[in-house]
Every structure is written in C-alpha cells, then in structure tokens.
Amino acid sequence: MAELPSSPSFPGLPHRAYVALGANLGDPVAQVHAALAALDQLPDCRLAAASSLYRTAAITANPGEVQPDYINAVAELATSLSPQALLAALLALESAGGRTRHHSHPRWAPRTLDLDLLLYDDLAGLWPAKPAGAAGAAVAATQTTGDNATALAASGTDLAADLAAGALPTLLLPHPRLHLRAFVLTPLAEIAPQLALPGRGSVAAWLPAVRLQDIEKLPE
DSSP: OOOOOOOTTSTTOOEEEEEEEEEOSSOHHHHHHHHHHHHHHSTTEEEEEEOOOEEEOOOOSSTTOOOOOEEEEEEEEEEOSOHHHHHHHHHHHHHHTTOOOOTTSOTTOOOSOEEEEEEETTOOEEESSSOOHHHHHHHHHTGGGOOHHHHHHHHTOOHHHHHHHTOOOOEEESOTTGGGOHHHHHHHHHHOTTOEETTTEEHHHHGGGGTTSOOEEOOO
C-alpha cells in the first residue's frame, strides 16, 4: 500500500482517506456540517478538504416509497489511523449523530447520518485480507454485497471492544459503488477531480456515467 507523503500542514498524518457524508432526517444540513466538524476533531485526523453540500433524492427499496431528500458531501481526511480504526471512528460518529444500525433495518432506510469510507490511499480489496475472530468472520461472510456497514451491523459486536481485542472489522476498498453514484462522485470530483480510483481511472473520467442522475448543489 502506497502512502502519500506527510503534508506540511499535517505532519505525522501520512494517509489520505475520503469519506462520504449523507443525512435525510432531522436537520440534514446542520447534521452534515456538524459531522464535518467532528471529523476534524477525531484523534489522529484532520479535515484536509470538504466539498459543497448537494441535495439528491433518496434511493428507496420500493418504487412507491417516499423519503426526504438527502444532503450529501465528501470530505478528505489526513490521518494516521488504520483503515479499520478509521471505520470504527466513523461508525461511532454515526451513533453519536443518532443513527442506530441493526441487521433488521432496511438497506435504504432514512437516516440521521451516514458516513462511508470511500478510499484510503490506493488500497484496493478486502482489508485486512484475513479477518480475525467471529466478528471478522461475520463481516467477511457478507462482503459479496459490498455493503461494509451492513456487514458490520450484522456482526452484532461492539466495535471499540473488537478493536481493543484485535478483532478488527473488514472492509472493501474502494467503496464498490462510489463510481456509480452522482451523490458521491460529484462532490468528490469537486475536491479531487484527478484522484485515481484504484483500477478504474480518475474521478473526473467517471462523471459522464452519472450525468443523468439528479443532483443539486446548494448555495454556499
């Protein structure tokens, strides 16, 4: 795994990670702004860049289902955390924002806060390759869905305890659907258009593939 050199602005934080933020319950604009501020306060992390906010229609499980629109953004983080530790920190922020994950919740249920780890340096594939313990086995068993969060929720474990015990969560990087979603690609292209998606080319090169998806940039 290649590392980016430490930025002069962020000494000791050699890794770059990109995180998608979304919310469609409560006050989504305020919640996304609060989450961006919280990302900058995570231990061993700094907010290196943040996109504008965007409004998109919710993806629903049933064609007739109506949900509030989502507010979305993408953040770039400088960090020294491992991918698993960063994922655990993101899930803790979701919980603090009022989100409850459970395997019985519909995949496209509305949410107060959604944080997805999109990219971590140029890492590609499952990380770590061989998950430890029962929690890791439960996660790995669902990796074919590409939904890291659902896999972690299905394990029914305490992430902080798992990290302390060495039973680290497994995740799939890059996020398997980031190149298919305007609400991820558009804000990501705003802050890092030439960023390379491992095995897929640049972010900007994928924008035409999502041009028919409705997305609205909110005024600053």
